[in-house]
Amino acid sequence: DYRRGGSCYAWAHRAILESPPHDLFVILGTAHSATRQKFVLTRKDFQTPWGRVETDREFLSALENGCPVDFYEDEFVHKTEHSIELQLVFLRALWDRPEPLRIVPILCGSFQEAILEGVGPMDLPGVAPFIAALRAAAGRGGKRVCFLASADLAHVGLRFGDPDPPSRFSLEVLAEEDRRLLACAEKMDGEGFFRILAAEKDRRKVCGLAPIYVLLQVLEKARGKLLKYGQSHDPVTQSAVTFASLAYFA
Template sequence: MVRKPVVSGMFYEDNADKLSSQIEDSFHSEFGPGKLPSKKRTREIFGVISPHAGYQFSGPGAAWAYREIAESRPADTYVMLGISHSGFPSCTSLEDWETPLGTVKVDKAFQAAFMERSGLKQDETAHSQEHSIEVQLPFLQFVNKEYKDQLKIAPIIISEEQRCKEIALSIAETIKQTGKKAVIIASSDFTHYGMNYGFFPFQDNVRENMHNLDKGAIEHIKSLDADKFMGYIDDTGATICGRLPVAAAISACRILGAKKAKMLQYYTSGDITHDYSSAVGYGSLVIE
């Protein structure tokens, strides 16, 4: 079985040529890196944090994260950490994933080793309607065109805070056990502000306040401190939807030897639309 895309034609173009153009435009856009990645793949990274909204909003932010992947050594496995917007528990997927750019294979050997360590189960229903991992894949395919036949992913949904550290440890130990060159991709947007999201702790200077709120969280990500990151969210109420994938990613990368994360880009949907009555923050970071 193959997991079919559920948000193509909505979050991103459902035609391969149009989708490739849309991704290229994200790299060249005002909030993107301004150019396509170089062809040199010499860097070593542990992971990235990338947003997961419609490409007209999150695409430029994602382009920053995938530029880092494009310029680093190709991974044997990309460990994809997402959330369940529908409330499913933490789980894995063993099906290959289809996008308009082709099919991405799941690293079943990695998943089997991870599932044995973590106790997580396969749940294709949970993954079938969830967009947080899906929207990452066209970018991953785009920057790995020359390696498309070798491209493999390990999709994991993380839903329970009490299991986050355990899952992070299992990811790190599985990477060590399998001896694979792995890059961890955490899928998350940042603060969701406005009546649509039930979060409006400030009414004035919304742009400045959103930037400041999210950058407070980003400071803890930069120091790879998952406890302080989660504590900051508890203290401020910041509506960072992928907080668990982010916390797991920085924890796992730290175990594997990462020293820091670097912010690449941050902006909000309001910075694009100039409407801050309902806005979402998009941050991109690389873990080194």
């Protein structure tokens, strides 16, 4: 949420603001509820305190044509999710052009199945075709497209099922572990990112694995840069969440 990570998220939005204008924002968010499909779309528009945000239905049609999957089977999970909406408040507040702000809202389901089965995300049904369709859709139409992964990193402590609350020392260790993970994200190494989490059985509970992995695969030829890393420690729930802002340049 904004209280936990707003000041960290702002670094990424500053990078967007300082970049050449974009025509479309593809937002990859985390689906925190169980889904039948790995990717969940919606054709609905979004409303923010600063005005309406339009969903690009033409782009969605291109995704649908590229994959024989019902991306709307789990559409109702969009109603209770928040990862896409968190970024829309920033994007809409900073949008100063007369034309509507347009997005492609995509919720990414869990990749835990790959960790449990000892395979890579690309081996899961539907993942590789979707990434290929996403690349293809972004590459046509002449639009300048910006991809965002709205995704947290670690979730540790009593609130998230760990037996012990985080200590100052454990949070320092966690920061080092997160930075090794983020080094993969900077190098566009999606497979390395996944392998680190798979090797530790995702004990850090990185709920943003799927959207981050997809982003790295789609932007495989980009250059990544870590802008800001942060931790939010809540002594009341004896838990902590970690997050970061990175920018990617073509």
